[in-house]
Amino acid sequence: MANLTGGMRHKELERWYRLRNIQKAAQFLVLIIVVVLVASFVSSRIFPLEERESFVPPPQISAGSRVENFSFSVPGPHPWQLRASAATVSDDMNTVVLSDPTVVYQGGKGGIIELSAQSGELDRESQNVRAKGNVVIRYRDMILATGELTYSQATEQAQTDSAVTMEGGDMRLTGRGLRISIPDEEINIEQDVKAHLFNVKWVDEQGKLPM
Numbered sequence: 001m002a003n004l005t006g007g008m009r010h011k012e013l014e015r016w017y018r019l020r021n022i023q024k025a026a027q028f029l030v031l032i033i034v035v036v037l038v039a040s041f042v043s044s045r046i047f048p049l050e051e052r053e054s055f056v057p058p059p060q061i062s063a064g065s066r067v068e069n070f071s072f073s074v075p076g077p078h079p080w081q082l083r084a085s086a087a088t089v090s091d092d093m094n095t096v097v098l099s100d101p102t103v104v105y106q107g108g109k110g111g112i113i114e115l116s117a118q119s120g121e122l123d124r125e126s127q128n129v130r131a132k133g134n135v136v137i138r139y140r141d142m143i144l145a146t147g148e149l150t151y152s153q154a155t156e157q158a159q160t161d162s163a164v165t166m167e168g169g170d171m172r173l174t175g176r177g178l179r180i181s182i183p184d185e186e187i188n189i190e191q192d193v194k195a196h197l198f199n200v201k202w203v204d205e206q207g208k209l210p211m
Contacts, residue, residue: 065088065089066086066087066088067086067087067088067089068085068086069083069084069085069086070082070083070084070085070086070087070096070098071083071084072096072122072124074127074153077108077183078105078106078107078108078156078182078183079106080103080104080105080106080182081103081104082098082101082102082103082122082129083101083102083103084098084099084100084101084102084120085099085100086098086099086100087099087122093124094123094124094125095121095122095123095124096121096122096124097119097120097121098119098120098121098122099119100116100117100118100119101115101116101117101119101120101122101129101131102114102115102116103115103116103129103131103151105182106182107182107183107185108182108183108184108185109184109185111139111140111185112139113137113138113139113180113182113185114137114138114139115131115135115136115137115138115149115151115158116131116135116136117131117132117133117134117135117136117148117149118132118133118134119131119132119133120132126152126153126154127153128150128151128152128153128154129150129151130148130149130150130151131148131149131150131151132147132148133147133148134147135147135148135149135160137149137158137180139185139187140168141168141169142166142167142168142187143166143167143168144164144165144166144167144178144187145164145165145166146160146162146163146164146165146178147160147162147163148160148162149178156181156182156183157179157180157181157182158178158179158180158182159177159178159179159180160177160178161176161177162176162177162178163175163176164176164177164178164189166187166189170197170198171195171196171197171198172195172196172197172198173189173193173194173195173196174192174193174194174196175189175190175191175192175193175194176189176190176191176192177189177190177191178190
C-alpha cells in the first residue's frame with residue numbers, strides 16, 4: 001500500500017512540475033511577444049515610415065543627361081513651378097536646357113501668371129528662367145506674346161526688349177519691351193505702344209457718345 005501511495009505521489013509531483021514548466025514557458029513567450037510589440041511601436045513613433053523612406057537618396061542626375069517630364073519648384077511668398085517635356089543638364093550641372101517649358105507663378109495679389117515657350121533655360125543656382133520661341137504669357141483675361149522672356153528670381157520680375165503683343169477683351173496692344181512684376185501683378189509695355197480696339201461703338205444711333 002505504501003509503494004502504491006508513493007508511486008501516485010511521484011506521478012502527481014512529476015505532472016505538477018511539467019505543468020509548471022509549461023506555464024513558465026508560456027509566460028516567457030508572452031513576455032517576448034509583448035516586448036517585440038512595444039519595441040515595434042516605439043520604433044514607429046520615433047522613426048515614422050515616411051522619415052525612414054526619406055533617407056533613401058534620390059537618383060543623381062549626371063552631366064549631359066536627359067530627363068523626361070522634368071519639374072522644378074521654388075517655395076516662398078510667391079512660389080512658382082516649372083514643368084518641361086524634357087530637360088538636358090549641362091556639363092557644369094548648373095544650366096538645364098528645357099523643351100516645351102511651362103512656368104506657373106503665384107502673384108502677390110492672388111493672381112496666376114502662366115508662361116509657356118518652345119524652349120528655355122533654367123539656372124539652378126540663381127533660379128532664373130529664360131524662355132525662347134513663341135513665348136506666351138496668360139494673366140486673367142489677357143494673353144501676351146513675345147519672342148523671348150527672362151525671369152529674375154532676385155527681383156521677381158520678367159522682362160524682354162523684344163516686340164510684344166497683348167490681347168484682352170476688345171483690345172489689342174502692340175509695342176516693344178515688356179516688364180512684369182510678379183509681386184505687384186503689373187504688366188508694362190514700355191515703348192512704341194499702339195492700341196487696336198474691336199467691337200466698340202463710339203456713337204449711338206442718335207450720334208451721342210456712350211456714357
